[in-house]
Amino acid sequence: MANRIEEQYRALLGTLLENSIEKSDRTGTGTYSVFGRQIRHQMKNGFPLLTTKRMAVKTMMTELKWFLKGDTNIKYLVDNGCNIWNGDAYQRFTYYTDESTSIDRFIELIKTDDEFAKKWGELGPIYGKQWRGWFGYNKNVEPVFVDQIANLIEELKTNPDSRRLMVSAWNVGELDEMTLPPCHYGFQVYTRKLGPLEIIEQAKKDGLWKDEIPEGMTLSEVQKDFKTRAISLMWNQRSVDTFLGLPFNIASYAALLCLISEEVNMVPDQLIGNLGDVHLYSNHVDQAT
Numbered sequence: 001m002a003n004r005i006e007e008q009y010r011a012l013l014g015t016l017l018e019n020s021i022e023k024s025d026r027t028g029t030g031t032y033s034v035f036g037r038q039i040r041h042q043m044k045n046g047f048p049l050l051t052t053k054r055m056a057v058k059t060m061m062t063e064l065k066w067f068l069k070g071d072t073n074i075k076y077l078v079d080n081g082c083n084i085w086n087g088d089a090y091q092r093f094t095y096y097t098d099e100s101t102s103i104d105r106f107i108e109l110i111k112t113d114d115e116f117a118k119k120w121g122e123l124g125p126i127y128g129k130q131w132r133g134w135f136g137y138n139k140n141v142e143p144v145f146v147d148q149i150a151n152l153i154e155e156l157k158t159n160p161d162s163r164r165l166m167v168s169a170w171n172v173g174e175l176d177e178m179t180l181p182p183c184h185y186g187f188q189v190y191t192r193k194l195g196p197l198e199i200i201e202q203a204k205k206d207g208l209w210k211d212e213i214p215e216g217m218t219l220s221e222v223q224k225d226f227k228t229r230a231i232s233l234m235w236n237q238r239s240v241d242t243f244l245g246l247p248f249n250i251a252s253y254a255a256l257l258c259l260i261s262e263e264v265n266m267v268p269d270q271l272i273g274n275l276g277d278v279h280l281y282s283n284h285v286d287q288a289t
Helices: 004-018 057-069 074-079 086-096 103-112 114-120 127-133 148-158 172-177 196-205 219-223 246-263 282-288
Strands: 021-023 031-042 134-137 143-146 166-168 184-193 229-241 267-281
Touching: 004 031, 004 246, 004 267, 004 282, 031 246, 031 282, 057 074, 057 127, 057 246, 074 086, 074 103, 074 114, 086 103, 086 114, 103 114, 127 134, 127 148, 148 166, 148 184, 148 246, 184 246, 229 246, 246 267, 267 282
Parallel strands: 229 267
Antiparallel strands: 021 031, 031 267, 134 143, 166 184, 184 229
């Protein structure tokens, strides 16, 4: 039986197939498009790995780690078997050079020639750069780099009810330096206190619950590792390739939510996606039907 997120995804594909408009796009392929949709998933119902297509989980995890490292060069990805950004780097290479190097040779050079990789593997200030080193100025007009992920973790630990628990990749001043402006351009997290029964249920799930207080221990000592808050994540996406990209995005942000929740000792709660231009490429129609 399909879980709720799978039902939402299939319904979205159905809408694109039956009640959408045709639009042109930068690739020249053509799309069927709708605007403004939202999907929700309760993490307690399981990890939202869709089964409508084969999911390259290692590739997804490698890219997420790359983002969190603050890296923007495909060298790390290529060395770890993740090839989803190869085409963007190669397109930049061919744009700025007159060389007739094939993409296979290009990737081989990325793997084996450090100087070549440093110059041509770079994608500009995309996700990782913005997450871990947003460029700005302080009051003395001196350059500063803001680590949004570190700030988010610190704020979650010290002020979990804040309404400013956000990370943005849409740095307007650097968009023209990016190989590809971010599709999923930001996310926000939200926490809440767990109810007493939720705390007990989670403690049992974590193997921390004890029916009796062990001799020599206090109640507070028994409960010190109990999780008392739940954390939700909502990401915003301007452009959504529903057939190929969206299942990947759902799983990636679910993994990010799990990583953050582990770091701040909270329970993953809701995963929410706000989707802008939701589209199906015309050459994916047969596969999506």
